[in-house]
Amino acid sequence: MSLTGLYIGHVNSLTLIFDQLKSLGYTVVGYRIIDKALRLDVLKTTEELARDVEDVQDPGKYSLIPGNFYRHGPDSPKKFLYPPKLLLFKVTPKWDVIINSEKYEGKLAFFGIKPCDLASIKVLDRVLTNVDELYTKVRERMAVVVENCTSSGNTCFCATMGTGPRARNSFDIAYTRLGSKLVIEAGSELGLRLINQLEVEPIDDNTYRDFEVTIRKAASRARANFEIDNLPELLELNIESKVYWEVIERCLGCSNCNMVCPTCFCFDVLDIPKIDGSAERVRVWDGCLNYTYAQVAGGHFRPDLWARYRHFVLHKFAYWIKQFGTFGCVGCGRCITWCPTGIDLRETVTKVLRGMAI
């Protein structure tokens, strides 16, 4: 929730916020260009932050072009809150267990992530708080500076999922860039402290109107062809839909969707023996599209790909509500962009719902 209402300043003050976070001892993470994509990475200065670039995202395609607004890349905050590979403990040759405790150090700040990214953290909160030790510890000392989206991408559907293009709560600072103007609001004590350092004034009528229109325009494009009212019930009622069978004609079962999904939290645990007689237990990301995911001692409970894909869709849009009281999907569109064959989750859901009407 906003504590301040909207203020107006100059985009240059973003550097001040960044430097303030650094001087408060935060490790600042934001989007930078590495190779040919926006990657979430630890940043030393605002110079490293991606700028003058736009991401063009379509089903199965990603590229960067010159521009002044970007959304995201394959990484999401989960990369830092729930790392892809995590050493849990070591066992020495004498059977002493050494828990990996260095993983809990430090304060993390996300800078310039988008409302869908922030929403994904809120989803993970419901799943991992007080369940996952690392997540809980890092989350307690975390700051978020979120940038509202002034332009949505071709795979975005945050407006449908109610997660964007404007962040409404759970941030320290939310800002919107309108040319050289910065519309900014604080959502926490920390946010207030940061805003107080800046030269800002309450927003004027014209800028507010401009802000309204820009956000509304972004929202109108960030839509899927379905509504979320009664979505869990409708999807479950049509659980036998043949649409899932049709879609997997294009599905590779490669789990890229799981890997890039900002809320997919499933994992596998590996025991890795070392030559010196010690061993390590490591947690790695896993996903429900992966064949071995549902392979357990004694058998396999989802050997067919259509069942695995259906589980992915229904978990995000139906089961998640029952389990955690929120949708598992934030509408970021990563699973659409990073699918090697460009399977469009929005289309799947729309088609299943249409099947209901007939």
Next chain:
Amino acid sequence: MSKLKVAVFKFSSCDGCQLQFLNLEEELIHLIDLIDFALFYEARTYVEPGPYDLSFVEGSISTPHEVELIKKVRDESKVIVTVGACATSGGIQALRNWANVKEFQNYVYPRPEWIEVLKNAEPPSKYVNVDYEVRGCPASKEQLLSFILQFMRGKIPILPISPLCIECKLSGNLCVLVVNGTPCLGPVTMAGCGALCPSYGRGCYGCYGPSVDSRTLVLNRRFKEMELKPKEIQLLFKQFAGWSRKFREVIEEYE
């Protein structure tokens, strides 16, 4: 703990996979404290007769003589692990399975009638029961070591069998297929190499062969959409693991 009695056998192959044991270098010194290489022609001249606790088998079966030999290896081994692309799917010499071998013989050898060769080069699993596979061209030394360490401690050895994409994403690589439109076999290829080629911006060329539940025909369709020429698609699959059943399904569409 008594030392495991290990044998390393070679069939039709380039020796690159068994060389990986020697490439372990630093670990090798500790490894020989744990296991005994009772038969390993590339490493030592001394040979202990079987039976062996664990036999690593490199290479494909391409001559009648090798068929007899692999049967003997089976009889003498408690556990057989086939190692590398040749031993798990036929390898590059299996490319001749689509060609006229007689013709090759006539070109290459002064006395082609002396050459006794099977119609097809096949992995040992065609002729004998194989217990485990370690894939790759060459097999990864880390996986070989990991296999031995797991096995000798009585754990069921587990190596990844999922698509490479998972390993690629865990490594933080950018998808070369989505970003560059590079044809990549990663989505249908078994993980285990640590996504070596995509880490250098190249497409995966599938040396580990098909993953479990590999969807090669779907990827084939994707490559067609990307307007790859039929020959290009065929040659992508017709490499190190071309003779594996799943890769063959695509190759044979273009034969």
